[in-house]
Amino acid sequence: MQAMLLETPKQPLQAVEVPIPTPTVDQVLIRVQMCGICRTDLHIIDGELRDPRLPLIPGHQIVGTIVELGATVTEFQIGDRVGVPWLGYTCNHCRYCLSGRENLCDFAKFTGYQLNGGYAEYTVADARFCFRIPDGYPDLQTAPLLCAGLIGYRSLGMTSDAKHLGLYGFGAAAHIIIQVARHQNRQVYAFTRPGDAQGQQFARDLGAVWAGGSDEFPPTLLDAAIIFAPVGALVPTALKATAKGGVVVCAGIHMSEIPAFAYDILWGERMVRSVANLTRRDGEEFLTLAPQIPVQTQVEAFPLTAANQALEALRHGRIQGAAVLVIDT
Known part of the structure; x- marks a missing residue:
């Protein structure tokens, strides 16, 4: 099969031919139709995330069709359309897994990082970590939901019922989660790179009550912000x-x-927190909610062999919405 391979961090991906992988007993073999491009892919390729499995096929927003089942897989059938997210494996027995926080699993493995991903014509994935794709969503529009959407959804949940919500960085995740926030009757304030008039208009078109540069102050104090x-x-x-x-x-x-920074901007019971990965519950909830809104993703498509060009476009802020690789099998 054809694949784009990371052999050395800080170097372009290489177009190669490699054997089609064989699923283990609990995996499925997927013919990849689409794979979203995520900023996390850039962090891996640029060496900012340490210890990737090398050589590596990146990509963790995978949409495809199951073509082979492992011996113990019963939850799917050949021909099912599935999505594969960032979280690709957990141990199910550490203190985090046992307390419903599998996103923090000490032994987790991640698609396109420790596990080969979707910048290829085929991939294998643990069936337990695959999601059914909602009916009515085309493959191209589905791919960004599998990380940009899921991480945005988990992040939004951390803001409780914040009415005035700021989004810093208006890319793939923000353009999805603003639609969820508006569905929840929140007022959204979008912050882009200074001078990005096109991005600010994009945010207003999606329902932002205000949009400006990240060097600007919103017209009202925010109840919460997502960076x-x-x-x-x-x-x-x-x-x-x-x-x-x-x-x-x-x-x-x-x-x-x-x-x-000065303590006085934190004082007043303000809080700073991070979001790590996702849980399968996040995925199930979000993929149930998305078609009810319905969330509509804006996508720029690239062929598999143009992965490097797509990554550069993302790196320099030239993607409005999300970038997705279209795999022609």
Whole structure:
């Protein structure tokens, strides 16, 4: 099969031919139709996330069709359309797994990081960590739901019932979660790179009551903010814009260094917290909710062999919405 392979961090992916993988007893073999491109992929490729399994096929927003079942798999059938997310394996016996926090599992493995992912024509995945795709969602529009959507949904849950919600970084995750927030009758304030008039208009088109640069102050104090951009300097910026008792949620898996800040912008029972990975429950809840809204993803499609170009476009903020690789099998 054709695949895009990371052989060495900080180097472009290589187009290669490798054997189609064989599923183990609890895995399924999936013919990949689409694979979303995530900023986490950039963090892995750029060496910011340590110890990836190398050589590695990246990609963890996979949509495809099952073509082979492992011997013990009973929850799916050949021909089923499934999605494969970032969380690819947990141990089911550590203290986190036993307390419903499998996203923090000490022995977790992640798709496109420790497990080969979806920048390829075929992939294998543990059937227990695959999701059924809601009817009515085309493959292309589904792929961004599997990480941008899921992490955004988990992050939104950390903001409780915040009425005035700030979103810092208006990319794939924010353009999905603003639709959920508006469905919940929240008022959303979108922060983009300074001067990004197109991104700000995109946010307003999706229902933001205000949009401006991350160097601007919103017209009212926020009850909560979610930081999707991997920029540590946004933490004190968001705290200054957040009312007493509010929360600033850092949604990324990697962030640049957070600068020192005065205690008075944290005082008043403000809180800073991170979001780590996702649980299968997050996936089941979000993929049930998304078609009820319905969430509509805006996607820019690239062929598999253009993965490097797509990653560069994402790196430099040239993607409006989400980028997705289309695998022609």
